[in-house]
Amino acid sequence: MLKFTIRRLLITFPQLILLSVLVFMLGSLMPGDALSGLIDPNIPASAIEERREELGLNDPWYIQYRDWVFAMFQGDFGTSIFHQRPVMDVIGGRLMNTVWLSLFSTVLIYLLGLPLGLVSGRYNDSLLDTTITGYTYLGFATPQFIFGLVLLWIFGYNLDLFPTGGSVAPGIEPGSIDYVLSKINHLVLPSFAIALIGLVGTVQYLRSGVIETKQKDFIVLARAKGVSESSVYNRHIFRNSILPIAAFFGYEIVALLGGSIFIEMIYSYPGMGRLFLDSISTRDFSVANVLILFYGFLAIAGALLSDIILSIIDPRIRIK
Amino acid sequence: MSEKLLEVNSLTTSFKIKGEYFPAVDDVSFSIKPNEVLALVGESGSGKSATAFSLMGLHTNARIKGEVLFQDRKISEMGASRMNKIRGGDMAMIFQDPMTALNPLMKVKLQIMETLKIHGSRSKQERQAYAIELLDRVGIPRPDRVAEAFPHELSGGMRQRVVIAVAIANRPKLLIADEPTTALDVTIQAQILDLIRELQDDLGSGVLLITHDLGVVAEMADRVAVMYAGEIVEIAPARELFKNPQHPYTRSLLNSLPSEEMLGSRLHVIQGVVPALNRMDRTGCRFAPRIPWMDASAHEDNPQLREIADQHFVRCTCYKSFELKPDEADIEAEQMNVEGGNG
Amino acid sequence: MNLLEIKDLKVHFPIKGGFFNTVKDYVKAVDGLSIDIPQGTAYGLVGESGSGKTTTGKAIMGLNHITGGDITYDSQLLTGKGKTIDVREDIQMIFQDPYSSLNARKRVFDIIAEPIRNYHKRTKKELLDEVLGLLGRVGLPPGSLYKYPHEFSGGQRQRIGVARAIALNPKLIIADEPVSALDVSVQAQVLNFMQEIQQEMQLTMMFIAHDLGVVRHMCQYIGIMYQGRLVEEGTTEDIFRNPQHIYTKRLIAAIPDTDVDQVERNLALRNAIKAEYDESFSDNLDEEGRAFPLQSISETHKVALPGKG
Numbered sequence: 001m002l003k004f005t006i007r008r009l010l011i012t013f014p015q016l017i018l019l020s021v022l023v024f025m026l027g028s029l030m031p032g033d034a035l036s037g038l039i040d041p042n043i044p045a046s047a048i049e050e051r052r053e054e055l056g057l058n059d060p061w062y063i064q065y066r067d068w069v070f071a072m073f074q075g076d077f078g079t080s081i082f083h084q085r086p087v088m089d090v091i092g093g094r095l096m097n098t099v100w101l102s103l104f105s106t107v108l109i110y111l112l113g114l115p116l117g118l119v120s121g122r123y124n125d126s127l128l129d130t131t132i133t134g135y136t137y138l139g140f141a142t143p144q145f146i147f148g149l150v151l152l153w154i155f156g157y158n159l160d161l162f163p164t165g166g167s168v169a170p171g172i173e174p175g176s177i178d179y180v181l182s183k184i185n186h187l188v189l190p191s192f193a194i195a196l197i198g199l200v201g202t203v204q205y206l207r208s209g210v211i212e213t214k215q216k217d218f219i220v221l222a223r224a225k226g227v228s229e230s231s232v233y234n235r236h237i238f239r240n241s242i243l244p245i246a247a248f249f250g251y252e253i254v255a256l257l258g259g260s261i262f263i264e265m266i267y268s269y270p271g272m273g274r275l276f277l278d279s280i281s282t283r284d285f286s287v288a289n290v291l292i293l294f295y296g297f298l299a300i301a302g303a304l305l306s307d308i309i310l311s312i313i314d315p316r317i318r319i320k
Numbered sequence: 321m322s323e324k325l326l327e328v329n330s331l332t333t334s335f336k337i338k339g340e341y342f343p344a345v346d347d348v349s350f351s352i353k354p355n356e357v358l359a360l361v362g363e364s365g366s367g368k369s370a371t372a373f374s375l376m377g378l379h380t381n382a383r384i385k386g387e388v389l390f391q392d393r394k395i396s397e398m399g400a401s402r403m404n405k406i407r408g409g410d411m412a413m414i415f416q417d418p419m420t421a422l423n424p425l426m427k428v429k430l431q432i433m434e435t436l437k438i439h440g441s442r443s444k445q446e447r448q449a450y451a452i453e454l455l456d457r458v459g460i461p462r463p464d465r466v467a468e469a470f471p472h473e474l475s476g477g478m479r480q481r482v483v484i485a486v487a488i489a490n491r492p493k494l495l496i497a498d499e500p501t502t503a504l505d506v507t508i509q510a511q512i513l514d515l516i517r518e519l520q521d522d523l524g525s526g527v528l529l530i531t532h533d534l535g536v537v538a539e540m541a542d543r544v545a546v547m548y549a550g551e552i553v554e555i556a557p558a559r560e561l562f563k564n565p566q567h568p569y570t571r572s573l574l575n576s577l578p579s580e581e582m583l584g585s586r587l588h589v590i591q592g593v594v595p596a597l598n599r600m601d602r603t604g605c606r607f608a609p610r611i612p613w614m615d616a617s618a619h620e621d622n623p624q625l626r627e628i629a630d631q632h633f634v635r636c637t638c639y640k641s642f643e644l645k646p647d648e649a650d651i652e653a654e655q656m657n658v659e660g661g662n663g
Numbered sequence: 664m665n666l667l668e669i670k671d672l673k674v675h676f677p678i679k680g681g682f683f684n685t686v687k688d689y690v691k692a693v694d695g696l697s698i699d700i701p702q703g704t705a706y707g708l709v710g711e712s713g714s715g716k717t718t719t720g721k722a723i724m725g726l727n728h729i730t731g732g733d734i735t736y737d738s739q740l741l742t743g744k745g746k747t748i749d750v751r752e753d754i755q756m757i758f759q760d761p762y763s764s765l766n767a768r769k770r771v772f773d774i775i776a777e778p779i780r781n782y783h784k785r786t787k788k789e790l791l792d793e794v795l796g797l798l799g800r801v802g803l804p805p806g807s808l809y810k811y812p813h814e815f816s817g818g819q820r821q822r823i824g825v826a827r828a829i830a831l832n833p834k835l836i837i838a839d840e841p842v843s844a845l846d847v848s849v850q851a852q853v854l855n856f857m858q859e860i861q862q863e864m865q866l867t868m869m870f871i872a873h874d875l876g877v878v879r880h881m882c883q884y885i886g887i888m889y890q891g892r893l894v895e896e897g898t899t900e901d902i903f904r905n906p907q908h909i910y911t912k913r914l915i916a917a918i919p920d921t922d923v924d925q926v927e928r929n930l931a932l933r934n935a936i937k938a939e940y941d942e943s944f945s946d947n948l949d950e951e952g953r954a955f956p957l958q959s960i961s962e963t964h965k966v967a968l969p970g971k972g
Contacts, residue, residue: 217420220378224415225435225486226408229400235434239425314425315470363846364817477712505711505873506917510933513919532846535876535919539926562923576851577921578880586858587851587880593816 004311012300019296024065027289082284090287091275091294097167098271101194101264102256104187108195109252113202114242120203121210121241122233132203139200145262148193152266155189162189165268190267194260198252202245209241216240239313246313250306254298324389325526326352326375326494331386331396333367333374335597341383342597344370346550348386352494352526357516359529359541359558361573365594367550368530369416372496375528376413377403390494409439412492416499418480422471428455428482429467432489439490454485459511477504484512491523498530513540534577538562543631546570549594549606552625556632566634568614568642569607575644588644605636613645614638666702666835666867667723671695672732674718674891692718694891694953696732700835700884705861705868707878707899709914710888716871719888720837723869724756736835752782755833757824759840764824765812771798771823772808778830797826802856818849822856829860836861839871854880875918879903884963887911892954894947897964907966909947913940 059067071077077087120132156164162185163169169182213219214237222236223229261273272291279287311317331348334341345367352358360368373379375388377395388396390411395403407413415421422431432451436442442450448467455463458481471479480503487495495516501509513536519525529540537544538558545555546569554567565571575588592610600606605619623636674693677686693715700706710716721727723734725741734741736750755778758764765774775794779785785793795805801822812820821841828836841857842850858881861868872878878885879899886896887910895908906912916933920926947969949955957965 217415217417218423220373221415221421221483221486222423222434223378224376224407224413226404226406226438227434228404236423236426240423316424316472363848475712506875506914507711509919510917510937533919534847534921538921538923539919539930559923562921573847574921576848578851578854578876579921583880586855589852589855590848593818 004317005308008304008307008311012304015300016297019300020069020293021065023289023293023296024068025061026292027285028061028064077290078286080279080284080287082279082282082287087287087290091272091290094270094272094275097269098257098273100183101187101191101260101269101271102253104191105194105198105256105260106253108191109199109202112195113199114206114245116199117203117206118210118233118238118241121207121214122237124207124211129207133207136200136203139197142197144193144197144260145266147197148190148263148266151189151193162186164189167270186267186269190260190263190269193263193266194256198256201248205244205248206241209244210237213237213240243310243314246309247306249309250302250304253305254302257298258295323353324351325354325356325391326528327387327389328371328375329387329389331371331374331388332384333370333379334383334385335370336381336383337598340598342600343602344382344550344597345374346602348547348550348552350545350552350555352528354493354526355520355524356542357520357527357529357540359531359537359544360547361532361534361537361544362547362569363532363573363594365549365596366547368547369498370550371547372413372498372528372530375496376407376411378407378413404438408435409490410493411496412487412490412494413496414484414487414498414500416502418476418483418503421483422479424471426470427467428469428471428474431482432467432486435486435489451485451489454489455482458482458485458488458515459508460485477508480504481508481512484515488515488519491519492525493523494526494528495519496528496530499532500529501536502531502533509536516540534574546573549600551606551635552633553607553635554633555625556629560629560632564629564632566628566632566639567607567636568611568638571642571644572611605638607636608638611638611642611645614642618642664702665699666737667698667700667869668733668735669696669698669719669723670733670735671697672719672722672734673730674715674722674727675730691891693722696888696892697957698886698893698896700867700869702867703865704884705870705882707870707872707882707885708888709872709875709878709885711873711914713890714888715891716888717839718891720756720839720869720871723837724754725751752831753833754835754837755828755831757821757828757836757838757841760844762812762817762820762844765820767812770809770811771803774812774823775826775830778827782831793830794826797830800829800860801826802852816849817845818852821845821849821853825853825857825860829864829866832864833866835867835869837869837871840873841870842877843872843874850877857881875914887914889954890952892967893957893965894954894967895965896957897961901961901964905964907960907964907968909936909940909944912936 075088077091079085080087080090083090116132120129123129152164155161167183167186168179169186172179172182219232219236222232227236258272260271261277263269264271264274265277276288276291278284279291307317328351329349331345332343333345334343348367348371350358360371362368370379370382374382374384377398377400384396386396387394390406393406395406398406422428429448429451432454433444433447436447436450440447452463452467455466460466460478460481466474466478466482471482474482480500484500487497497516500516501512504512516527517540520527527540529537531537541558543555544558544561545552546561546567547553548569554561554565554570561570562574565574569590572588572590576590578587590610591612595601595609601609604621605623608614608616608619618638618641620637625633625635627633672693673691673695675689675691678688678690679685680687696715696719698706698708708716708719718727722729723741729742732742736754739750741750769777772791772794775797776790779790779793794808798805798807803819803822803826807815807819807823812823815823825841838857842853845853854877857868860866868881870878870881882899884897885899885902886893887902887908888894889910895902895906895911902911903915906915913936916929916936920929947954947967949969954967955969957967959965
């Protein structure tokens with residue numbers, strides 16, 4: 001188990017190095033450099049060239065790459081051209097917003113999706129199951145932004161139960177109880193909009209997993225041992241049915257951390273997805289690059305997480 | 321307690337096919353005494369396993385009629401929670417397919433300890449120690465290590481022995497063994513059969529042995545019931561059945577075995593196949609379509625099990641005039657089957 | 664003439680372990696096995712699970728990496744470097760499990776036609792006729808053509824497997840436990856027609872099985888395998904009438920017999936042999952726990968006994 005995890009972790013190092021090289025090269029391919037936009041056009045070209053030399057921009061690429069990586073390890077991700085602030089400052093607040101949104105959505109997805117899938121699979125072809133399955137079809141067919149708009153219209157504008165935009169009400173002092181409550185209040189609509197659509201896959205996977213597993217011989221054997229029906233479901237069927245969901249868990253969480261662009265737009269929620277979109281439309285490549293690196297890192301971490309979770313649940317994975 | 325450990329009266333188990341119920345087990349009655357081995361023999365599709373599943377209450381979507389008494393308790397009318405105290409405890413079952421019968425995500429020892437926990441009051445340490453002891457008893461080398469293994473790490477023979485260890489864990493009074501040794505090597509089979517005998521000697525357990533291996537039947541059984549198309553067609557003490565088989569089906573089965581006498585010659589083939597549940601003609605002798613050379617008058621209209629010798633029951637009158645078909649006719653019939661049949 | 668000659672065949676599988684997944688040891692699945700099968704005969708390779716019999720079959724089919732030794736088919740060397748000849752058409756395999764060895768999503772026609780399509784050009788009509796002919800040969804009605812495997816019983820499925828195996832008119836068939844998943848009545852059918860087909864087509868057969876009764880019925884020669892090596896080899900008569908190795912004796916004694924009068928005697932004999940086996944089996948192996956080399960004790964009969972025989 002531990003050996004598997006360590007070995008799996010080791011594999012991520014070459015992946016990370018490759019990723020960073022790719023992102024670095026992407027950055028160097030962009031037209032212009034850090035000086036082209038920053039410096040007053042009246043400054044003589046020779047002075048700019050001097051600055052270039054000073055900043056190491058004329059060094060061979062591997063030296064630049066090394067400096068870039070070292071800088072990142074020290075927390076220096078460069079400066080946003082558009083915002084004229086360090087990239088980390090720009091991303092920082094947005095990142096926390098997105099982390100909260102994805103955390104809420106994930107919890108909701110599994111809190112609602114797992115019981116629905118279990119019930120649906122256990123009593124398959126009952127009225128309850130037909131209703132749940134019907135909802136999942138609806139969920140598959142509904143685009144998330146339409147669903148988000150509908151929620152916004154009903155609960156935000158018509159019923160006026162939840163705020164319609166932003167991540168926190170203005171004018172509240174950060175750190176106070178009110179601040180936290182306001183944060184949560186702002187999270188409710190967007191996270192439900194994500195979760196209610198996002199859970200349909202989980203429900204469907206779990207439902208078919210349960211239906212498949214409950215016909216297996218080892219389930220019959222469990223019953224023949226005198227295992228009660230509730231234990232049959234909780235101990236034997238459940239664990240065997242969540243394998244595909246566990247396999248997706250890492251990716252799911254990463255997808256959410258990447259930010260849900262549509263939802264963030266609709267709810268004017270200041271998260272990563274919107275930042276990424278904005279940074280590209282304003283050609284703020286120093287931010288976009290860091291974000292790409294960040295997403296790539298997340299993808300690798302997600303795969304790692306999925307594999308580790310799966311290896312915890314399924315002993316057959318550990319061998320390889 | 322009456323002298324019967326298990327009594328089955330008019331058990332009928334029906335399955336739903338395209339909205340209609342068809343009996344896979346049709347009015348079956350038999351009993352098992354303590355310390356007795358009753359073998360249930362027949363081709364797949366004859367209803368042997370469906371009978372076993374009905375006794376254990378393991379069918380989830382069947383309609384079951386009739387009465388099953390176990391130690392004088394009417395288990396056929398018990399709810400799930402009362403039944404759960406019996407199955408796996410006093411009444412246990414060995415399953416056929418070792419590759420699929422174990423939970424792939426659970427360590428071997430936990431699968432044994434689970435049944436010990438449900439039916440016993442041992443502490444966790446005791447359960448673990450006993451699980452290892454059981455693995456040792458079913459002939460698993462290095463049981464302490466196998467206990468920690470997951471099913472996929474074991475061979476088929478090993479897994480089957482684990483399945484057997486689960487079944488005998490709570491020293492059942494009735495052991496239902498559904499093809500317990502089919503997947504095993506002969507030497508292991510011999511070991512497992514010894515183990516079942518031992519269990520009998522120790523506890524006076526009764527055994528319902530379901531198998532298609534007539535050699536195993538001859539070796540193990542006190543009585544034999546031959547099933548065909550959901551019915552018992554012949555039931556007799558083992559010795560009597562092998563010495564003096566009567567029903568055409570029993571005789572055909574015995575003759576299809578490769579044996580010393582059959583060396584160099586064709587084995588007897590029973591024409592056709594066991595009919596599918598929803599395509600079975602349930603009037604008259606059900607075996608008649610597979611012995612078409614017999615005259616219709618040889619069969620009864622409504623075949624009954626009749627005692628033709630002490631404890632020896634045979635269904636239908638066709639056994640009286642039945643002759644195994646000579647070889648040439650056999651081949652011809654098979655060819656006919658090819659040209660005339662439609663699968 | 665021998666159609667198949669196996670000489671000192673070795674198939675070793677590495678056991679990997681440790682942190683860097685390095686090779687720690689080898690499982691010697693087949694470890695110095697020599698078998699000759701004369702043209703047109705059936706050779707039964709018998710052993711318990713783990714004896715290496717299936718590995719041997721796969722090695723002949725080229726489905727396993729071979730560590731050492733030679734396999735010669737029809738005087739052509741199948742093993743070794745620079746292997747250019749393709750004899751797969753001539754050697755076919757019948758598998759144990761008729762349920763999983765057939766592609767469930769393909770119709771019978773496509774299953775049987777596949778090997779023909781791979782090796783020959785046929786028009787649709789020719790292919791259809793050929794497949795129909797094969798179906799007839801294995802005793803399946805023409806109506807089976809466009810059905811799927813799940814619509815058939817176990818015996819019928821095994822017939823489909825046999826039809827596929829004989830589709831290319833092979834000369835050698837490796838049958839790996841072809842009847843062990845079948846009912847006795849169906850087993851009889853399959854054994855009968857395998858015997859017929861063998862005689863009709865002059866097939867050479869390697870019959871891999873753990874059921875000595877079936878092997879006895881089907882084969883002229885029998886080899887008893889233990890942990891990758893033969894412990895005894897001879898005609899069916901030699902093995903059953905005059906078994907020499909304690910392992911062979913034990914296997915034979917363990918077969919349950921339908922003769923109810925002999926049950927007590929058989930059990931006593933089995934226990935006696937088991938006792939002898941437990942006591943003396945290690946004497947029948949060398950220091951590394953392997954069977955000794957075979958020594959001839961008659962023209963046809965070879966046994967792996969210690970010392971000079």
